[in-house]
Every structure is written in C-alpha cells, then in structure tokens.
Amino acid sequence: MFNFRLLLLLQILTIVKSQFLKPSVRVLHSSILVDKKLYIFGGFRDISLSDTIESIYNQIPDDRFFYLDVSNSFYTSNLPWTAIPDNEKNLPLNNFSSVLSGGVAASYGGKKNDTIYFINNEHDKTLPPVLTFNTSDHSWNSLFQPNITGDIPIGSNQMKPITDYNGKIYLLAGFSFTTPQNRNGGMFIFDTTNSSCVLKYDRFITNMLRVEYSATLLPNGTIVYMGGKGSDGKPIVDGFRMVYLYNTIDNDWKSQNTSGDHIPNDAYGISSVLGLDGFRIIVFDVDVDIDNKMLYVLDTTNFTWYEPNVSGTKPTKKRFDHTANVIGRYMVIAFGSGVGSGTNFNFTYRNISESDVLLLDIGDPSNYVWTTYFDPDAVMPSQSSPPQASSTQYNNKNKIRIIIGVVFGVLGIICITSLSIFIFIKRRKKLLNETTFPIPDNGENVKSDLEISSRASGSSY
Ligand SMILES: *[C@@H]1O[C@H](CO)[C@@H](O)[C@H](O)[C@H]1NC(C)=O
Ligand SMILES: *[C@@H]1O[C@H](CO)[C@@H](O)[C@H](O)[C@H]1NC(C)=O
Ligand SMILES: *[C@@H]1O[C@H](CO)[C@@H](O)[C@H](O)[C@H]1NC(C)=O
Ligand SMILES: *[C@@H]1O[C@H](CO)[C@@H](O)[C@H](O)[C@H]1NC(C)=O
Ligand SMILES: *[C@@H]1O[C@H](CO)[C@@H](O)[C@H](O)[C@H]1NC(C)=O
Ligand SMILES: *[C@@H]1O[C@H](CO)[C@@H](O)[C@H](O)[C@H]1NC(C)=O
Ligand SMILES: *[C@@H]1O[C@H](CO)[C@@H](O)[C@H](O)[C@H]1NC(C)=O
Ligand SMILES: *[C@@H]1O[C@H](CO)[C@@H](O)[C@H](O)[C@H]1NC(C)=O
Ligand SMILES: *[C@@H]1O[C@H](CO)[C@@H](O)[C@H](O)[C@H]1NC(C)=O
Ligand SMILES: *[C@@H]1O[C@H](CO)[C@@H](O)[C@H](O)[C@H]1NC(C)=O
Ligand SMILES: *[C@@H]1O[C@H](CO)[C@@H](O)[C@H](O)[C@H]1NC(C)=O
Numbered sequence: 001m002f003n004f005r006l007l008l009l010l011q012i013l014t015i016v017k018s019q020f021l022k023p024s025v026r027v028l029h030s031s032i033l034v035d036k037k038l039y040i041f042g043g044f045r046d047i048s049l050s051d052t053i054e055s056i057y058n059q060i061p062d063d064r065f066f067y068l069d070v071s072n073s074f075y076t077s078n079l080p081w082t083a084i085p086d087n088e089k090n091l092p093l094n095n096f097s098s099v100l101s102g103g104v105a106a107s108y109g110g111k112k113n114d115t116i117y118f119i120n121n122e123h124d125k126t127l128p129p130v131l132t133f134n135t136s137d138h139s140w141n142s143l144f145q146p147n148i149t150g151d152i153p154i155g156s157n158q159m160k161p162i163t164d165y166n167g168k169i170y171l172l173a174g175f176s177f178t179t180p181q182n183r184n185g186g187m188f189i190f191d192t193t194n195s196s197c198v199l200k201y202d203r204f205i206t207n208m209l210r211v212e213y214s215a216t217l218l219p220n221g222t223i224v225y226m227g228g229k230g231s232d233g234k235p236i237v238d239g240f241r242m243v244y245l246y247n248t249i250d251n252d253w254k255s256q257n258t259s260g261d262h263i264p265n266d267a268y269g270i271s272s273v274l275g276l277d278g279f280r281i282i283v284f285d286v287d288v289d290i291d292n293k294m295l296y297v298l299d300t301t302n303f304t305w306y307e308p309n310v311s312g313t314k315p316t317k318k319r320f321d322h323t324a325n326v327i328g329r330y331m332v333i334a335f336g337s338g339v340g341s342g343t344n345f346n347f348t349y350r351n352i353s354e355s356d357v358l359l360l361d362i363g364d365p366s367n368y369v370w371t372t373y374f375d376p377d378a379v380m381p382s383q384s385s386p387p388q389a390s391s392t393q394y395n396n397k398n399k400i401r402i403i404i405g406v407v408f409g410v411l412g413i414i415c416i417t418s419l420s421i422f423i424f425i426k427r428r429k430k431l432l433n434e435t436t437f438p439i440p441d442n443g444e445n446v447k448s449d450l451e452i453s454s455r456a457s458g459s460s461y
Helices: 002-019 051-057 391-427 441-456
Strands: 030-034 037-041 065-069 105-109 115-119 130-134 140-143 168-172 187-191 196-200 214-217 222-226 242-247 252-257 271-274 280-284 295-299 304-306 310-312 323-327 330-334 357-361 368-371
Touching: 030 105, 030 115, 030 323, 037 115, 037 330, 105 168, 115 168, 115 187, 214 271, 271 323, 280 330, 280 357
Parallel strands: 310 368
Antiparallel strands: 030 037, 037 065, 105 115, 115 130, 130 140, 168 187, 187 196, 214 222, 222 242, 242 252, 271 280, 280 295, 295 304, 323 330, 330 357, 357 368
C-alpha cells in the first residue's frame, strides 16, 4: 500500500518534471513578471539573423513564449520553465514584428494589471501596433487605430518599457536602427487602462537617443535611466556618471551627476532592479573578465555608487542583453550571452552548467548572496518599502513625518527651554550660554525630513 503510494508520487513527480521546458538560449528577449509567473518572450541566438532562421525559431511557439513558474521553490539546475496552455494554437506569431526588423517591447498593464502589452516596431504597417495577452484566460487581442487613440507607440527589443503604478507604459522612442529613419527621440506614454498614447518631446531629446540602456522605477514615480549605446554603436560616454531622471508625475526630466568609487564602465546590454529597500539600484554589468566585478549599487538618496558585499558562487561567464526582475527576495537574471571571440554570441555558460537564470538574494543590502535555490516564502526584509506606494501616498507620508517632526521639535524646544530656566534658577548662574547645550535630536530630525521633502517635491527642477 505504502509502496504503491510512493510509486504514484514518483510518477506524478516525473510527469510534473517532464512538463518543464528546456528553452533555447537567447539575447534581447522580454521578461515580464505577472503574479507568480515570469513570462519570457522572443529574443534570438544567431548573430547573423535572417528571415529563414527566424522562421525556424517560430516553428516552436513554446520556445518563443513561455514562463518560469515562481510559485514553488526550485534549484536553478532544474528550472521550472512551463508552457502556456494552448500556446501552440493561440500565439499569433505572424502578428509580431520580426526580430530581424527590431522585435517588440513588452510590459504589463491593463485595468486589472493582468495583461501583457507587446508593442510592435514601425516596419510592417500591416501588423497591429499593439498585441495584448490576458494572463488570466490566455486570450490574445490586437489593437489598431482607433482602438489606440493618439500616437501609435513604437517598440523594439532594445528598448526598455516601464509600467508605472497607474498602468501607464513609458517607452523611450530612441532612434530607428534600421531604415527608414522615422524615430528621433521623445517618450511614448501609453495608458493601458484606455489604450491612449502620446509621444512627448522634451529638452533631453538628444541625451536619450540610446538603446540597450537600463531603466528603473523608484517608489516616488521617477524613472532612472542609465547606460546604453548610441546610434554610432558605441557606449554612451559617462552613461553611469550622469543618469537621467524622468518624473512620471509631471513628465519632466532632469540630469543627475553621480559620484562614488565604484562606477560601472560605460556599457550597454546591462540590467538593473530596484532593491527591496526602495532606494538602491542594483546593476548587473558585463565586465566579468575585465575587473571581475559585476554588481554595482547606486544609492539614490545621494546618487553615490558603491561596491556591495557579495557572497556565494558568482557566475563566471560574461553575459549581456539579459533581463532582470525582482521576485520575492531575489534579483532574477535571465539568459543573455557572452561576447565570443570576434563578434559572435557565446553561450558557453551552458557548457559549464551555469544556469540560464541567475539568482541574487538581495534581502540583506549589506550582503547580497549568489544562490541557486529559489524560496518563494523566504522572509522579506522588514525595511522593505511597499512597491505599490503611489507618489501621493509617498508625499503624504513625508508630510505626516514633517508634522510629527515639527511637533516633536517644538515639544523638544519647550522642554529644553523649561529645563534651561529650571537649571538657571536652580544653579543661580549669572549667564546661560545657549551654545553649551547639545543640539536636540528632534531638531535634527525636523531638518532631515525637510531636506527629504524638498528633494522629493521636485522643487529643484
Ligand atoms: C502590477 O503587477 C506588477 C507585476 O506583477 C507589480 O509589480 C505591480 O505592483 C502591480 N501594480 C498594481 C497597481 O497592482
Ligand atoms: C482577463 O481575463 C479574465 C478572465 O476571463 C477577465 O476576468 C479579465 O477581465 C480579463 N482582463 C482584461 C483586462 O480584460
Ligand atoms: C493578427 O492580425 C490579423 C490582421 O493582420 C488579424 O486579422 C488577426 O485577428 C490577428 N490575430 C490576433 C490573434 O490578434
Ligand atoms: C477595436 O475597435 C473596433 C471598432 O471600434 C472594435 O470593434 C473592436 O472590438 C476593438 N478591439 C479591441 C480589441 O478592443
Ligand atoms: C485615458 O485615461 C487617462 C487617465 O485616466 C486620461 O487622462 C485620458 O484622458 C484618457 N484618454 C482617453 C483618450 O480617454
Ligand atoms: C555634472 O557633471 C558635468 C560633467 O562632469 C559638469 O559639467 C556639471 O557641472 C556637473 N553638474 C553638477 C550640478 O555638478
Ligand atoms: C550616501 O548615503 C548612504 C546612506 O544611504 C551613506 O551610507 C553614504 O555614506 C552616503 N554617501 C556619501 C558619499 O555621502
Ligand atoms: C566563448 O568563450 C569561451 C571563453 O569563455 C572561449 O573559450 C570560446 O572560444 C568562445 N567561443 C566562441 C565561439 O567565441
Ligand atoms: C558548448 O556547447 C555547445 C552546445 O552543446 C557546443 O556546440 C559548443 O561547441 C560548446 N562550446 C565549447 C567551447 O565547449
Ligand atoms: C560590508 O560588510 C562589512 C562587514 O560586515 C560592513 O561593515 C560593511 O558596511 C559592508 N559594506 C556594505 C557596502 O554594505
Ligand atoms: C524621486 O526620488 C529621487 C531619488 O531620491 C529624487 O532624486 C527625485 O527628485 C524624486 N522625484 C520626485 C518627483 O520627487
């Protein structure tokens, strides 16, 4: 009886295991987290890509669009890559811009935050500009004008879209990297709740003509852009020394110099995430062979770069054009390629059994850990700020903190004044020099809160 059950269990486990996919390696794919699924779309693995090669990719729909099931624990040696139900039948592969023409940009959104938006590029005018995938019922839809009002957004796999807390996708227009040239900077703002889109031009238009950059949304609704390459194919000069902040609340830009002793070298094909504390940006860079460093942290409270403490077994092969997401306690890096001798892609990380997915436990900012085990129930750090916090909540929180600070400050001053009068009378000293008193703690708190609030209010724009 017992043995029979064990056998059954083993059989079930084998079936479950055999459902896992073994996807191809790739670069410039999209990875989108919705609920407990990390969806991977597209990408390519041949440097001399052609229509023929791409049609071979498209013969296996489950290798073009699939997900990593992050609802259960796993080891990166046995990744739970999973097929999407009815994907073979439903995935409208012919309706996506080809990778050869620049591919698509993808992010989540929709009224229920359950939909993935695929933004096609400008090359094939017969294709729907936007495709949507409802992750709840696996249905696909195409959006054409007039379903999309305003401007038609243009995506590509070298551009990084960001969805804000209100379902708006922000996507740099960048430049066209295949002819005809019809893109020249600006920012697409695509509201996924009503499919309206606007292309906004701005004063940093020339600074933001870049691809393969990284973009990170801060809890106050500001997106931090860094790195990337220009239309000359070269890395943006000082791409990490000078970062660009886009404020999604009033749609304005500002440039921001950074400092610190651990600034990444100019690079593209990097990825970044926001740390669980809500103010550190963690960058995974490709300089493995150059200085054996790959992790860089930007503290956005003072825009200082520093080298984090990292333990665990780090990856040994260079990778670029990967993607990164925060899932639970982990920064989850997917795929990417090393640079081969010459200009070929080099996926030799697989030859040495390095996983397609790299896990960095970022729960403790004073010590990040490379790990091979994903635990969905890993304890979250207590100081983590809520990722859903809207900018108004954020500002209100600050206002409350200012009020509390002021109240305590005033109370403190009253206490100290009373105390000084008391001491004055008691000791019957002739003169009381104010400067002999230590500056009260509460007074300091008021000051730092006001500093934070003036920074957060954007008054320095
Ligand atoms: C929408 O889903 C994303 C990814 O799962 C999540 O990070 C984000 O907080 C969600 N936004 C809202 C408004 O629920
Ligand atoms: C996605 O599908 C579910 C189930 O059919 C539905 O309840 C939901 O409204 C759909 N989402 C959108 C944005 O239409
Ligand atoms: C694909 O595009 C064609 C038109 O180009 C359209 O008729 C069809 O409905 C689209 N399919 C899906 C699933 O969106
Ligand atoms: C697009 O608009 C047409 C015409 O208004 C409408 O019939 C169709 O249902 C819309 N499609 C979607 C996906 O909203
Ligand atoms: C779409 O929704 C946004 C925000 O709710 C609103 O500002 C905008 O006017 C709407 N656009 C259209 C075309 O309905
Ligand atoms: C930022 O750096 C640039 C170039 O290094 C310099 O010209 C500029 O003055 C700096 N801006 C500020 C505000 O420090
Ligand atoms: C920047 O702020 C962090 C605290 O968030 C602090 O530890 C660090 O020393 C600061 N760096 C500089 C250069 O002020
Ligand atoms: C890939 O990189 C490895 C070293 O990491 C090197 O030995 C190998 O020759 C490279 N392969 C190609 C095709 O460039
Ligand atoms: C790595 O593995 C691939 C596929 O198995 C193989 O084609 C390639 O020759 C291997 N490269 C090296 C450097 O061993
Ligand atoms: C690195 O670890 C040491 C020892 O635990 C600690 O003092 C230091 O603050 C840590 N550095 C960073 C950048 O977290
Ligand atoms: C958001 O936070 C960043 C980092 O602290 C700050 O530089 C930026 O000015 C803030 N944006 C707004 C609109 O408050």
